[in-house]
Amino acid sequence: MKFQDSKIYIAGSGGMVGGSLVRRLEDLNYREPIVRSSSDVDLRDQSAVEKLFQAEKPEIVIIAAAKVGGILANDRYRAEFIYDNLMIEANLIHAAYRHGVGKLILLGSSCIYPKMAMQPIKEEYLLTGPLESTNEPYAIAKIAGIKLCESYYRQYGCNFYSVMPTNLYGINDNFDLETSHVIPALIRKFIDAKRTGETSVTLWGTGTPRREFLYVDDLADAVIYLMEQTESVDIYGQGITHINIGYGTDITIRELAATIAGIVGFEGDLDFDTSMADGTPRKLLDVSRLSALGWEHKINLKDGLERIVEWYMRTYGQKTSTGISQ
Numbered sequence: 001m002k003f004q005d006s007k008i009y010i011a012g013s014g015g016m017v018g019g020s021l022v023r024r025l026e027d028l029n030y031r032e033p034i035v036r037s038s039s040d041v042d043l044r045d046q047s048a049v050e051k052l053f054q055a056e057k058p059e060i061v062i063i064a065a066a067k068v069g070g071i072l073a074n075d076r077y078r079a080e081f082i083y084d085n086l087m088i089e090a091n092l093i094h095a096a097y098r099h100g101v102g103k104l105i106l107l108g109s110s111c112i113y114p115k116m117a118m119q120p121i122k123e124e125y126l127l128t129g130p131l132e133s134t135n136e137p138y139a140i141a142k143i144a145g146i147k148l149c150e151s152y153y154r155q156y157g158c159n160f161y162s163v164m165p166t167n168l169y170g171i172n173d174n175f176d177l178e179t180s181h182v183i184p185a186l187i188r189k190f191i192d193a194k195r196t197g198e199t200s201v202t203l204w205g206t207g208t209p210r211r212e213f214l215y216v217d218d219l220a221d222a223v224i225y226l227m228e229q230t231e232s233v234d235i236y237g238q239g240i241t242h243i244n245i246g247y248g249t250d251i252t253i254r255e256l257a258a259t260i261a262g263i264v265g266f267e268g269d270l271d272f273d274t275s276m277a278d279g280t281p282r283k284l285l286d287v288s289r290l291s292a293l294g295w296e297h298k299i300n301l302k303d304g305l306e307r308i309v310e311w312y313m314r315t316y317g318q319k320t321s322t323g324i325s326q
């Protein structure tokens with residue numbers, strides 16, 4: 001592989017996605033990547049980022065660093081979601097340009113697309129309609145990131161581009177019930193209910209929204225695959241600004257809940273708190289571009305969920321529910 005000896009900087013290596021990228025490079029016998037914890041380098045601070053690039057001189061940068069969370073966190077911490085993400089992207093992309101980085105890949109999110117986009121969602125649907133309001137600040141920051149990469153390519157010829165993963169799940173996810181995404185929340189709720197003998201579990205919204213879920217190790221595999229073979233000219237040359245990374249099929253939140261309840265062995269009822277937001281009714285990515293490049297997911301949803309339930313029990317099994325927060 002042509003990049004095996006390159007100096008690759010994984011920004012956000014302390015998170016679920018960044019950690020998985022580091023493990024994937026290790027599996028492929030890559031040179032040890034450059035990593036920094038968020039307490040060592042605050043990526044919102046331009047001078048700190050500049051110092052990091054001066055010291056490490058990365059040849060490739062993958063941006064997995066971001067302020068992320070589920071539907072409630074996005075809605076409640078709107079200022080943090082837009083400010084932190086804009087600063088992280090702008091600082092890293094500008095430093096990569098100034099220091100002559102040979103390739104940069106920015107990770108975004110499927111929430112960049114219009115709320116009522118046609119399904120499955122093609123890359124070219126970006127900026128064709130209004131966004132879902134609960135995550136508009138986060139989506140605007142990620143769209144700005146896409147446009148930063150595109151603009152640095154068009155003005156300076158930088159080999160920078162973006163990839164848009166669908167909803168992700170995996171080990172080291174955030175299991176805090178207020179700020180997490182739906183999969184870790186449901187795993188924790190069903191395990192806690194089983195443990196305490198509760199007869200029902202409350203979900204947010206109506207249970208009818210449809211979501212597509214990809215295991216984080218598949219995402220990491222796809223990103224490294226693209227890094228090895230795709231240049232920015234390939235992306236922009238197709239008249240698009242980014243490439244979707246998805247699972248290919250979606251399910252309703254009610255079906256997801258039934259699957260997780262089955263894995264955990266919870267046999268009680270599902271209640272729906274309809275005062276909580278549903279968010280986008282559906283966001284299934286069109287992955288035909290990625291498929292044409294020869295990549296498909298390997299871990300099916302049921303197997304992935306079983307792995308996470310098993311990991312959660314091993315990691316938090318002995319603790320009370322109040323002992324788990326992030």
Ligand code: GFB
Pocket residue numbers: 069070071072074109110111134135138139166167168177179180181182183185186202203204205206209211253276277278279280
């Ligand atoms: O995963 P989630 O928080 O994010 O919620 P989004 C997905 C769906 O699950 C929504 C429902 O319809 C929620 O109402 N849901 C049901 C729950 N019960 C729960 C629960 O206990 N916790 C949570 N969190 N949801 C986020 C965006 O949207 O997805 C971000 O806000 C980002 O910007 C991310 O794109 C991937 O899929 O709705």
